[in-house]
Amino acid sequence: MKGTEHFTRTIAEYLNQRAMTDPLFAPNLMKPNKNIEELEKPH
Numbered sequence: 523m524k525g526t527e528h529f530t531r532t533i534a535e536y537l538n539q540r541a542m543t544d545p546l547f548a549p550n551l552m553k554p555n556k557n558i559e560e561l562e563k564p565h
Contacts, residue, residue, distance in 0.1 A: 534558055 537558075541548040550556070 530558055 537551055541551045
């Protein structure tokens with residue numbers, strides 16, 4: 523597994539867990555403009 527795949531999976535798992543426990547965060551995660559791949563790009 524590439525490092526970026528591991529990063530993506532780890533972050534997605536964290537965000538999904540957070541959405542399950544935080545009702546205010548969940549709607550933000552579901553917004554159509556949210557994209558985990560954007561986190562991987564260097565700024």
